[in-house]
Amino acid sequence: MLTLDDVRAARERIGDAAVHTPIDYSHTFSRFTGAEVYPKYEQFQRTGAFKIRxxxxxxxxxxxxxxxxxxxxxxxxxxxxxxxxxxxxxxxxxxxxxxxxxxxxxxxxxxxxxxxxxxxxxxxxxxxxxxxxxxxxxxxxxVHAFDDEDVMAGQGTIGLEILEDCPEVDTVVVPIGGGGLISGIATAVKGLDDDVRVVGVQAEGASSVADSLVKGEVVSLDAVDTIADGIAVGRAGDRTFPVIRERVDEVVTVSDPEIAMAITYLLERSKVLAEGAGAAALAAVIEGTFDYDEGEVIVPLVCGGNIDSNTLTTVLMRGLIERGRYLRLKTVLTDEPGALRRLATVIAEERANIYAIQHDRTARDVGMSSAEVELDLETRGHDHVEHLIDVLESKGYPVEVLL
Structure with missing residues (x-):
């Protein structure tokens, strides 16, 4: 099985091909969680992800x-x-x-x-x-993407850097696809300090390793479905699974909306762009998917930042919706001059901002003297959304929330 010496030898071979990426204390995520959170920003690696190692x-x-x-x-x-x-x-x-x-x-x-x-x-x-x-x-x-001991050892050099830069770490949190990354990191971390906990994170729609641990053998998923394409793997590796079973303390799963939230938080609060797989570990910390103590020193790995622009648009929109920052609703107006202006005035008075309006006088499911209106709104949180809907309904506007 892969050893700490294998990882150390890999570090010598890799040399300057891979950069030593930073660990940085996050006031924001520490305040969110009550833990001491130090993300490891591997998206600053050459090629934008850990795979070069x-x-x-x-x-x-x-x-x-x-x-x-x-x-x-x-x-x-x-x-x-x-x-x-x-x-x-x-x-x-x-x-x-x-x-x-x-x-x-x-x-x-x-x-x-x-x-x-x-x-x-x-x-x-x-x-x-x-x-x-x-x-x-x-x-x-x-060259296999994960089920190869030399590949695993190369990825494990991240673990060496974590223990060097944050020797007080209590828990390291690592995304899992096929298992090559966490196998290498767990080997390095446990080899240097067996008291450090290693937690793996999978997307709910690609939970092959979590399912395999429950069943005690490698299982294959019929399909995977997640925005985190970097960990959308349907089967753990034959070489990686025994390492995970022996050296990883816990494997948990996070949902796509939780991953989207973490991507949004990273971008807004840390000015860091992460792909879905890159944000999965932080999502597990933010959501409290595994148990940790107040003040516990946690290093979540942000393993990559190569997110497709179209995917990023969708993810950010989902993140805004989950946080009550974006609302799409439908209502019905009397089809008369000034009706749309009055609706817009109510929305403005409640401090919501209109992104877009679609006004349809020919919609089949409204009366001949009515018009259907869809609005995309910028809002300020879930409380603001609920208040805005209450105000609109109190003024006689029926509201159907679309997003």
Whole structure:
């Protein structure tokens, strides 16, 4: 099984390929939770995520024959970029198979780091199958995203940095997809201080490791569904699962709305952009998904920041809705001059701001002398939303909340 010495050796191999990312005390999240929260900001890593660590260590340990033949992998994002950059730095040819619907920004980034991108299949499974075809046909070495001890050891260098920069840490919180990241970190942390607790976090819609721990064996999910695409993995690794079972103290899950909230908080309060997987650990801390004491020193890992722009728009909107900062409602007006102005006046008097209005005099489910109106509003919290609805209804406006 993976050892602390393996992680230390990986650190020597990685050298300056990966930067030592910061840990910073957060007054905001500490105030929210009552704990002492020190996020580890791995989204400042090269390629915007931790994957460069494991990819660099894996390629550094390849035999010369494999280096000459080149490597191949499958990925929809961060692993693709990590392998592309690590291979380019080592002078190794890399082919990256990505699903045909992969975000163009991630495709371009992978190509920019020197990888040859092949688009194939509708999803990751199809891309992975094609990558293995290329592995056999071209005799390339397949670099697994997580189920590889050299990859796990590379990711574990984050654990070394956490214990160096925050030696007083009580709990380290780590996102889990296939388990390579937490396997490496738990090995490093427990090897240095067995009293430090390691908590893993999965999305509710991709809880393969949590389910496997309950059943005592690796299980595969029929489907995954989460905004945290970086941890949307349907099966834990055969190599990672035994490490998790032995060295991780607890695995919990968080919902997509909770992840969206954490992304929004990071952006608004810390000025940090995180992807869904990157915000999952902090979401578990904010929501109190696992038990911790007041004043406990907690290091949640923000493991990446490569979020697609379209996804970011959706996530931020969901975060605003969850916090009562955005409201979409429908009401009915008398179809007469000045009716819309009077409604807008009520909204302004209650200090809500109108983003957009859709006024429909032909809606089928209202009377001939009425008009249906949908409004997108900026609000100031759940109490403000409830008060605004009460005021509108008291003035004779029927209200249907749409978002």
């Amino acid at each position: 494991g990819a660099t260590n894996r390629i550094a340990t390849l035999p010369e024959s494999a280096r000459e033949a080149g490597v191949v992998t499958a990925s929809a994002g961060n692993h693709a970029q990590g392998v592309a950059l690590a291979a380019t730095r080592a002078g190794v040819d890399a082919t990256i198979v990505m699903p045909e619907n992969a975000p163009i920004s991630k495709v371009k980034a992978t190509e920019g780091y020197g990888g040859t991108v092949v688009l194939h299949g509708a999803d990751y499974d199809a891309a992975q199958a094609h990558a293995h075809d290329i592995e056999r046909e071209e005799d390339r070495f397949y």
